[in-house]
Amino acid sequence: MKLYIPALVAVLAFALTGCGGGGKPAAEATSKPTASATAKQRAIVPDLVGKSALEAKSHLDKLNYRARFFGPDGQSWSAKTQVDDTVLTVSTSPAAGGFSGNDFVDVRVNISEKEFLTGATARAAAKDVADAEANIARRYTYSCGVYGPGHEYKSFEEVWGSGDYKDGGEACEIKILGISPSSKPDLLPSEQKLVDDVAARGVAIKSPGETFGRIMNLCAKLDNTWGATYMDKPTTPESRAEAAVALTICPDAPHAAELQNTVNSPRVADGTMVVGQAMEPGTWKTKPGVKGCYWSRSAGDGTILANDIIDFAPDGVTVTVNAGEGFKSSRCGVWVKIG
Template sequence: MKITIATAFAAVLLATITACGSNAPPANLSPSGTPAVSQSPTTLPDVQGKRAVDARSELRSLGFDASFFDANGNEWLKDYPDTDVLVVGTEPAAHEAKPDGVVRIITNVSEAEQKAAASAKAEKAAQATLALRYTYTCGGAGTSEPQKIFKSYKEVWASLYYHRRNGCSLYLDGTSVYDTTKLLPREQKIVDIVAINGGDASIPGFAYASVFDLCAIDNPDYADELPAKPQWKKAEALAALAMCPDAPHAAALEEAAHAVQISDGNKIVGKDMEAGTYRTKPGVKNCYWSRNTGSGSIISNDFVGFAPDGAIATVYAGEGFESSGCGIWTKIS
C-alpha cells in the first residue's frame, strides 16, 4: 500500500514539472511564439501558357511584383488583359533568381492589339444590330415599280431603285422616322452633323432618314438643285459624306456640300453672292447676264444663245449681277 501511494505521488509531481517548465513551442508557432510565416520562393515560378491575369495573381501571392508587357517591351498602361490573353514568357525567365525589381509578364498580344480586337468585335455586333433595324421600302402602291424592301442603303446600289425615286420610306425597328424617339449613338452623330452645319434637325428621325435617302439613291440633278434654304442641303450632303463616303455618287454629294452656287435673279455681290468667277451648266441656251454699278449702269453684259461649255462671268464686290435663263451658276474660282 505505501508503494502505490508513493508511485502515484511521483507521477503527479512529474506531470506538473513537465507542464510548467517546458520551453518548446507548439508545432504551429515560431520560437518567438508568433505564427510561422512561409518564405517566398527564391526563384521565379513558371507561368508560361497561363492566363495573364492568373499569372500576375500567382506571382503577387508569392511576393513578386509583376506587370504586363508585350513582346516589343511596351508596358500595358490603360487596359487590363482580357481573360483570353496568355503568357508567352517572363523576364527574368522561369526558375531564375528572384529579381529585385518588377517581373515582366510577356503577353501574346499587345494592349493596342487587344483594343483593336475589341473594337472590331463591337463593330461586328453593331452591324448585326443594324442589319435588323432598317426597313427601307421602295415602290409598291402608287408607283410604277413593284415593292422591294432593303435592309441597308448599300443594298439599294445594286437595284433598279438606285437611279429612281419611287416613294422610298425608311423605318427604324418598324417605326416611322417621325415617331422614332431614340436613335442609336451612330445615328445621332449623323443628325448632329446636320445640326452643326446649319441643317434642320428638329425631327431627328426625319433628319436621319433624309441623309439615308441621299446615301441610298443617286439623283443626277442633286448637285444642281438650289432649294429655298441652300444651307440645309449642304448640311445634309456633309452628313451623307460622313455616313457613306464610299457611295458610287459620292462626287455629287461632295459638290453639293462644298460648291458655291446661285440661281437666276438680281444679286448684290458681297451680300447675296460671293465675288469670283462663275460658270453655268454646259449646254446653256438663251442666257442673259449683266454686271451693273450701284446706280444701275451696265459694266458688262452678254446674251448667250448657246454655250456648250457653259457661260462664264466674273463679278466683284459692291456691284450688282443680273441673270435670266441661265439656271444655276457655280463658282469656279
C-alpha cells in the same frame, strides 16, 4: 435509553418525507432550463458591410432573417422594391457578431429608395439604347421605286446593287422600325450625332428626324426626278451640310463624287440674289450649251456693272461676281461655282 429510539426514528422519517407526503425532491421541483431564444435569435449576424444589398439579403435569408433596407436618410425602403448589385451595404443592426431579437435585420445602404428607382429607370433606358445601338442595322429599311409600293432593302449597300438604283428616278425613303424618321423624335445617340454634325456646320435644325432621314437617303440614292438630276438642282447651306455628313457614313457610295461636288462646288439657279448672301463671291459657270441666257451684275445702288445676252454658248457661260453686288440671270439654268 431504548425507550427513546422509536420516537427518534419517527421524527427522522417525518423530516425526510415532509408534511405533505409524497413530494418531489427539491432538486426535481425546480424547472429544467429551456432555450430562451429561437434558432433565429441564436444565429450570428455576419459581417455584410461593403457587400451588395443582393448579397446581404441572400446571406440573411439563409439565416432565416428578413432584411429591411434603409437609405442614408433613415427612410425605409418598400418591401416591393427589388434591390440590385449597385446598392451597397453600409451597416447593419444588429452589427456583425450580434444577435437579432426578432425576424429582421436592418440594413442601411448607400442610396435612398427614390434615388435607386430613378437610377434603375435610367439604367434600363441606357441598356435599351445599348441594345439598339448593337443591333442598329436592323432598325432600317429603304423603300425604293417610283411606281407602285416599291421594293424594300435592308441597307443602302443593298440599294446600290439593285435595279432601282440603276434605273435612276427618285430617291429612296428610309424608315426606322417601319416608321418615317419625321415621326420618330427619339433618335439613338449615333443617329443624333449625324444631326448635330449638320448643325455644327451652321444649319438650324427644325426636325432632327427629317434631317437624319435626308442624310441616310443621300447615302442610298440621289434624287433624279422631274427632268432634273441631283446635280442640276441648286444647293443650300442645308443640302451642302447634309451631303458632307452623308459622306462620313457612306464614302464608298457609287455617287460619292456627286456628294463631294455638292460640298465643294455650290450651285445656284436663275434668279436675283445678293452676292455674299444667297450666292458666294467667286467665279461661276453654267452648263454647256445654254441658249438665250441673260445675266447682269449690279452695284449696291442698282447701277449695272456688266451684263450680257448669250444666244448660244456651247462651252457654257462664265461670270465672276464680288461680295455686295447684285446678280441676276434668266434662262441660264444652274450656275456652278468653279473658283
